Amino acid sequence: MTIAKWGIRAGTALAALAMTAMAAPASAQELSANELVARNLAARGGAEALAAIKTLRFKGSLRFPGDFLLSYVETRGRKGPGGDDAVRVDATLQGLTVVQAYDGKSGWTINPFQGRRDPETMSADEARALADSGRIDGVLLASRASGATVTALGREDFDGTDAYKLKVTEKDGDSFVYLLDPGTFLEIAVTETRRIRGAETVTEAEFGDYEKVAGVYFPMALENGPKGASQRSRITIDTAEANVDVPTDFFVAPAAPAAPKPAAK
Template sequence: MAQSADELVAQNLAARGGAAALDAIESVKFDGMVIFPGDFQLTYEEVRTKAGDVRVDMALQGLTLVQGWDGKTGWRINPFEGRKDAERMSDDEARSMADTGSIRGPLQKAAMQGSTVTYLGREDFDGTNTYKLKVTEKDGDEFVYLLDPDTMLEVKMVETRRIRGALQVFEYEFGDYEKIAGVYFPMSVESWLAGQGNNRQRTIIASGTANVPAPASLFAQPASPATAPKGN
């Protein structure tokens, strides 16, 4: 029987745990490791909120790379490049972090954000005849999803957006789904720039916890020493 985009999105929502379970999660924290090409490993901690805030901390040998999004501004601290102060991300980079770091994700946020979802038919993925959906956001950014027909969960996503004027395509593969507070999240995510599949970044989540403390200050860009208020 032919499927519509709306039906597939609804089945994906049910597969993840349902609207009520998703809405009950005010925040979620993931702990694990991220492995870069060359087996370069960092500890990994990510916190997301229902409101859409996200923060990622990756640490190695006393140095911590931090990326944050507070709903309006994206920023980073990258000591691996010799930078100790927080720097603002470009709007394009910040949008990508906001989209891919949300609890619901672009597919389940589509209706509330006015994005268009199109069913593109079936596509083979590692021998599985998956469902293919495309999310087109108002700003033109696109996300193509492949859904496993047995679980109706996402197994792959291709993100296409303009960053600093250039079109860039990123690919993601999802696996090892586990339930956190009644909602399925992938515990394994591989990502790479399209055409560079041999240079994959892999994030492995060891544990996830729902409804952790997540104050606004956690996601706000820290003031640099030059602009921080001076004590009395």
């Protein structure tokens, strides 16, 4: 199953996005990287609305190949304790919760399915990948301030859609090739290339079912997996809320319990 052409739920969304679409002639005009980023920003809801979002919380489900279904909660925050945007994902199955988090500087995880109930530190590569996925602005719009290089690559057919193609190359060399819908200028797919533990890893994702949260459009459906994989994991968001109260230590790894003292002889 793919989500190449998800619709937009809210009826008002079509009217709002139509205004953006009117700015783009039907002809296949070429736009610069800066113009594409600007149109994506306007389509998402604009800089002011985006900056007003300090925290985000998504709740829904995560389905893995093999039909494993987990409850899913993702919380994002600007300027976590480590200084950068922070993110935490809690996925629960049969009373056991896997946690993956980035506190703005480093990442950690708890995976009881592997018999580990204490937090473990992620590698720098894995933490960076989680950090990118959890940015409130998203990698594309975060590139405006991150120093990443953005390059327009013309057009590419995506399931019959003549999508705009845009590449973001981060300072460390990781890259993201986005496809933007030519009518709405929202992201419909991305191919991500990065190095994890010294090996190049390429993943693909498709976005859809956009809804407004505090005046900003976010995808409520996402499918992703290794490039060329026949099966992918799927995240479906049921509810989303902006500017929720999040404790200051929410993204920070909990301290491991102290080892028991040896019994007195």
